[in-house]
Amino acid sequence: MCGIVGYVGKNAAVQVLIDGLKRLEYRGYDSAGLAILDKGVFSVLKKTGRVVNVEKLARKSKSPGTIGISHTRWATHGGVTDNNAHPHISSDGKIALVHNGVIENFLPLKHFLEGHGFTFSSETDTEVLSNLIAYHYKTLGGYNGNRVIESVRQSLMQVEGTYGIAVLCTDYPDQIIGARKSSPLILGVGQGEYILASDVTAFALRTQNVVFLRDDEIVCINRDEFSITTMEDNRVHASIETVDWAPDAVELGDYKHFMEKEIFEQPQSIENAMRGRFSQDSSTSHFGGLTLTPQELRHIDRILFCGCGSAWHSCLVAEHLIERFARIPVEVEYASEFRYRNAPLDKHTLVFIVSQSGETLDSLAALQESKRKGYPTLAITNVVGSTIARESDGGIYQRSGPEIGVASTKAFTAQLTILSMLALYLGRLRDMSYEDGIRFVEALKMLPQQVAQILNQAEYIQAIAHKYAHHRDFLFLGRQSLFPIALEGALKLKEVSYIHAEGYPAAEMKHGPIALISPECPSVFLATQKSIIKKTLSNIQEVKARGGPVIAVTTEECHFPKNLADDLIVIPHCHEALKPVLATVPLQLFAYYTSLARNCDVDKPRNLAKSVTVE
Numbered sequence: 001m002c003g004i005v006g007y008v009g010k011n012a013a014v015q016v017l018i019d020g021l022k023r024l025e026y027r028g029y030d031s032a033g034l035a036i037l038d039k040g041v042f043s044v045l046k047k048t049g050r051v052v053n054v055e056k057l058a059r060k061s062k063s064p065g066t067i068g069i070s071h072t073r074w075a076t077h078g079g080v081t082d083n084n085a086h087p088h089i090s091s092d093g094k095i096a097l098v099h100n101g102v103i104e105n106f107l108p109l110k111h112f113l114e115g116h117g118f119t120f121s122s123e124t125d126t127e128v129l130s131n132l133i134a135y136h137y138k139t140l141g142g143y144n145g146n147r148v149i150e151s152v153r154q155s156l157m158q159v160e161g162t163y164g165i166a167v168l169c170t171d172y173p174d175q176i177i178g179a180r181k182s183s184p185l186i187l188g189v190g191q192g193e194y195i196l197a198s199d200v201t202a203f204a205l206r207t208q209n210v211v212f213l214r215d216d217e218i219v220c221i222n223r224d225e226f227s228i229t230t231m232e233d234n235r236v237h238a239s240i241e242t243v244d245w246a247p248d249a250v251e252l253g254d255y256k257h258f259m260e261k262e263i264f265e266q267p268q269s270i271e272n273a274m275r276g277r278f279s280q281d282s283s284t285s286h287f288g289g290l291t292l293t294p295q296e297l298r299h300i301d302r303i304l305f306c307g308c309g310s311a312w313h314s315c316l317v318a319e320h321l322i323e324r325f326a327r328i329p330v331e332v333e334y335a336s337e338f339r340y341r342n343a344p345l346d347k348h349t350l351v352f353i354v355s356q357s358g359e360t361l362d363s364l365a366a367l368q369e370s371k372r373k374g375y376p377t378l379a380i381t382n383v384v385g386s387t388i389a390r391e392s393d394g395g396i397y398q399r400s401g402p403e404i405g406v407a408s409t410k411a412f413t414a415q416l417t418i419l420s421m422l423a424l425y426l427g428r429l430r431d432m433s434y435e436d437g438i439r440f441v442e443a444l445k446m447l448p449q450q451v452a453q454i455l456n457q458a459e460y461i462q463a464i465a466h467k468y469a470h471h472r473d474f475l476f477l478g479r480q481s482l483f484p485i486a487l488e489g490a491l492k493l494k495e496v497s498y499i500h501a502e503g504y505p506a507a508e509m510k511h512g513p514i515a516l517i518s519p520e521c522p523s524v525f526l527a528t529q530k531s532i533i534k535k536t537l538s539n540i541q542e543v544k545a546r547g548g549p550v551i552a553v554t555t556e557e558c559h560f561p562k563n564l565a566d567d568l569i570v571i572p573h574c575h576e577a578l579k580p581v582l583a584t585v586p587l588q589l590f591a592y593y594t595s596l597a598r599n600c601d602v603d604k605p606r607n608l609a610k611s612v613t614v615e
């Protein structure tokens with residue numbers, strides 16, 4: 001959560017910082033602020049609300065400074081006020097700091113600093129760190145090397161918690177210090193300029209050359225060069241990598257919202273997830289990043305999947321597919337639970353962490369816990385060079401391109417596609433026949449055009465969304481591999497339209513949720529599985545008998561009875577195992593249009609942040 005940007009170069013820093021913050025707003029948008037260092041003096045602007053509020057202030061101030069830091073906040077310590085917005089200036093006026101993360105031991109440090117004459121004007125943990133750096137800076141008077149780097153290093157050795165930071169000091173008018181621990185920080189290497197940011201998207205239009213900083217590294221940038229050292233003050237030889245995201249991938253183009261853009265990009269993002277990953281005879285898939293040999297994979301007795309939110313839903317689908325195709329027992333855990341549960345795992349367990357951002361703190365912690373226990377731990381991530389991608393033993397990139405809308409859409413269907421291909425790969429290593437493999441690959445290859453067919457129904461689904469947008473409660477019901485899609489549909493609706501929605505296995509409804517059924521509580525049924533359609537139809541009858549409105553998603557081969565549902569969405573016929581992918585798309589459109597009908601901020605829903613880097 002929170003996004004930070006630091007800039008040093010030849011251009012006025014303000015606009016670069018504002019542009020960067022706007023692209024990072026998905027990480028938090030309670031308040032924003034920036035500090036420009038010009039002629040040894042900080043000019044600081046901060047305001048609650050969106051980045052645009054700071055932009056308005058900046059237009060008036062017209063600071064010409066070419067070095068500065070900025071921040072968009074997702075509040076943790078301290079309410080949403082101008083004072084609590086970053087940057088935080090040390091009480092002696094020397095240090096300005098922006099911070100993404102949480103300083104857990106801020107209270108004892110605060111008492112210590114108060115004892116040394118430092119004062120505080122906010123309720124944040126971050127101000128403690130800016131004063132701590134100022135304290136060390138003062139005590140290091142007469143130090144021979146770079147005094148700011150050393151004071152940052154000494155301060156970071158004292159703090160417990162997580163951080164991605166950018167620091168300015170009035171005595172060093174040309175340099176920014178950055179450091180990270182469990183919060184992302186990336187260096188963009190431009191033409192005569194350097195940019196520090198939480199995410200590549202912040203500077204994708206300026207440069208695609210990046211250095212992915214690692215935990216416990218401290219970077220110093222000035223107008224001409226950068227240098228990286230460890231906490232032990234050893235020099236790090238960093239390699240500059242090129243990210244291949246097209247710069248316009250972070251632009252809205254002709255779309256009104258990123259959620260809309262990303263939903264409509266799915267034919268392409270699903271295609272990208274599959275490209276080059278089928279065997280020559282099209283009977284199985286392969287992944288370059290899976291560091292285990294087929295022999296090693298054959299010895300796996302159990303697979304554990306961990307993720308959060310939508311990623312967790314994709315893991316639940318994987319459980320069905322892998323158990324069905326490969327007959328390997330699969331467990332799925334919330335990453336946040338796994339890390340503290342100390343679950344006994346079988347010796348031959350393989351662990352997969354699924355995370356779009358690759359930065360979700362709970363998922364990262366699950367990965368670290370799994371590796372600590374010695375399990376081979378692979379990752380499925382979208383963001384190249386993200387912490388989870390780098391810390392895992394190997395894995396698969398989603399290739400979805402940047403996902404900016406807070407509600408995950410194209411990244412989720414790419415995860416489902418990759419997990420379906422993984423199930424195929426593992427199945428073919430075991431009992432799945434060549435013919436079944438061929439059939440499944442053919443079905444996978446059809447997905448992009450089938451998703452496009454569903455997208456052609458957008459206007460129809462928009463009309464349905466309008467009809468139900470005034471309701472306050474929804475049930476989403478599906479069975480087997482469609483149950484996780486019911487959860488996903490409910491999550492999407494909750495996130496972007498603030499309607500209470502619950503996902504349930506359809507047959508579980510009669511064990512409690514049926515009490516909610518009334519004309520005021522519509523149910524969305526995923527009635528796409530021919531083998532159990534009669535059971536699902538009975539569940540729908542139960543809802544109708546109690547006056548509950550029903551929206552059903554079905555396929556032609558299910559022969560859904562006319563007039564049973566109040567509204568019916570028909571998706572193309574596809575392989576049973578791929579129905580989760582297709583059934584997701586109408587639910588995304590439904591949530592998107594409901595959000596618009598309710599005038600919600602669809603790309604930046606209240607209280608949420610795209611990348612959850614706190615516990």
Ligand code: M6R
Nearest residue numbers: 309310311355356357360407408
């Ligand atoms: O980046 P991750 O995939 O690790 O993120 C996990 C969740 O925070 C994320 O899926 C969240 O639930 C989304 N807002 C869902 O739309």
